[in-house]
Amino acid sequence: MTTKVFPGIPESASDARHFTGEVLASMGCANIDAAQMIVSELVTNSVRHSLSARDGWIGVSVTAQAGDHAVIIVADDGPADGKAPAVPAECPPLGESGMGLWIVSRMSEFTVGAPGLCWARLPWTAPVVPDPALAGDLAGDVFAIAGLGATS
Numbered sequence: 001m002t003t004k005v006f007p008g009i010p011e012s013a014s015d016a017r018h019f020t021g022e023v024l025a026s027m028g029c030a031n032i033d034a035a036q037m038i039v040s041e042l043v044t045n046s047v048r049h050s051l052s053a054r055d056g057w058i059g060v061s062v063t064a065q066a067g068d069h070a071v072i073i074v075a076d077d078g079p080a081d082g083k084a085p086a087v088p089a090e091c092p093p094l095g096e097s098g099m100g101l102w103i104v105s106r107m108s109e110f111t112v113g114a115p116g117l118c119w120a121r122l123p124w125t126a127p128v129v130p131d132p133a134l135a136g137d138l139a140g141d142v143f144a145i146a147g148l149g150a151t152s
């Protein structure tokens with residue numbers, strides 16, 4: 001496992017993206033874009049929503065079983081109310097909060113383990129052909145958001 005600690009400032013999202021990309025590239029991972037997007041959402045949340053924003057720190061760990069999966073772990077100083085965020089079961093309405101965690105949960109096996117601690121497990125290789133069922137769901141969500149109704 002490779003770990004780096006970042007300050008609770010907006011620039012850390014970009015720094016964590018680069019860190020994650022470098023670690024996974026050195027291991028030969030072929031799903032780096034997804035990993036970077038996930039870490040970007042999670043570190044942004046730590047900066048925006050956790051106590052790490054008050055001169056605190058955000059820990060990012062990248063670990064992997066090469067050829068099988070990668071795991072991104074993000075730890076922060078926790079929410080002010082001490083309650084771990086809930087991962088939405090469905091796509092939230094446009095403009096409401098919850099889209100970030102929903103996207104992460106669609107791109108990975110995502111777990112909020114405790115307030116201030118979450119991890120995402122994602123496949124080693126990006127799918128070449130999208131899963132038709134997943135693609136169908138996503139298209140349905142997008143069309144619903146845009147108010148366009150059914151796709152066929």
Ligand SMILES: Nc1ncnc2c1ncn2[C@@H]1O[C@H](COP(=O)(O)OP(=O)(O)O)[C@@H](O)[C@H]1O
Pocket residue numbers: 041045046048049050051076078079080085086096097098099100101102116
């Ligand atoms: N690291 C975190 N610390 C505290 N609260 C969090 C954290 N991540 C997410 N949350 C809570 O979960 C909500 C949903 O997060 P997210 O889906 O990323 O949407 P958004 O960031 O746009 O509000 C946030 O509004 C916040 O209340």
Ligand SMILES: [Mg+2]
Pocket residue numbers: 041044045100101
């Ligand atoms: Mg967010």
